[in-house]
Amino acid sequence: MSADASSRNDAPVLYALLAEFAAPEALLAAAHACRARYRDVDAYTPHAMEGLAEALGFERNRVPLLTLLGGIASGVGAYWLQWYSAVVDYPINAGGRPLHSWPAFIPPTFELTVLGAALAAFIGMLALNRLPRLHHPIFNAPDFDLASRNRYFIAIAASDPRFDAQATRAFLQTLRPLRVIEVPA
Numbered sequence: 218m219s220a221d222a223s224s225r226n227d228a229p230v231l232y233a234l235l236a237e238f239a240a241p242e243a244l245l246a247a248a249h250a251c252r253a254r255y256r257d258v259d260a261y262t263p264h265a266m267e268g269l270a271e272a273l274g275f276e277r278n279r280v281p282l283l284t285l286l287g288g289i290a291s292g293v294g295a296y297w298l299q300w301y302s303a304v305v306d307y308p309i310n311a312g313g314r315p316l317h318s319w320p321a322f323i324p325p326t327f328e329l330t331v332l333g334a335a336l337a338a339f340i341g342m343l344a345l346n347r348l349p350r351l352h353h354p355i356f357n358a359p360d361f362d363l364a365s366r367n368r369y370f371i372a373i374a375a376s377d378p379r380f381d382a383q384a385t386r387a388f389l390q391t392l393r394p395l396r397v398i399e400v401p402a
Contacts, residue, residue: 232354232402233372234385235361236394241266244369247392248272254388257377261355261364280341287337292330296322358400372400 238244244260249272251258258273299322303309308316343349355361355372364370373385382399389397 230402232400235398236389238369257374261370283341284338288334291333295329
């Protein structure tokens with residue numbers, strides 16, 4: 218093995234470059250600038266910020282669709298289960314009622330529709346956010362715990378096609394952050 222190959226293997230693998238800001242306005246401006254140049258950009262703030270999701274390029278949310286599909290599937294399943302058990306599997310003629318007595322099937326169908334929609338929304342949100350993720354490389358960044366208190370961070374991932382460590386660091390420095398931090402993978 219050559220000296221070049223061993224030195225490349227010893228170099229720490231970079232997950233992202235992280236820029237720290239003191240004000241939310243600075244982070245929002247940085248998010249617009251970063252998103253214009255890079256695709257794999259994420260921001261971390263101590264509170265929700267108006268316009269940050271749009272600045273980072275979030276356009277669609279699939280949770281409502283998953284909620285609808287979960288509600289429809291559970292509602293149809295609940296109604297079918299009641300119909301099958303009352304009409305096909307175990308028909309009982311009680312008081313001359315028809316076997317398919319749909320008014321009696323509506324309350325359980327409604328309840329199970331709501332339950333299925335809620336479960337689909339919860340599980341869909343977790344799956345789409347790739348949660349639970351017990352460890353993330355960004356947590357190893359120095360002073361990243363300030364993101365839950367009073368600092369604003371923006372990260373450009375090394376997986377971005379336009380990422381170059383030196384050029385990205387220089388670009389982030391032009392945004393006037395408090396500091397730029399290398400996040401090892």
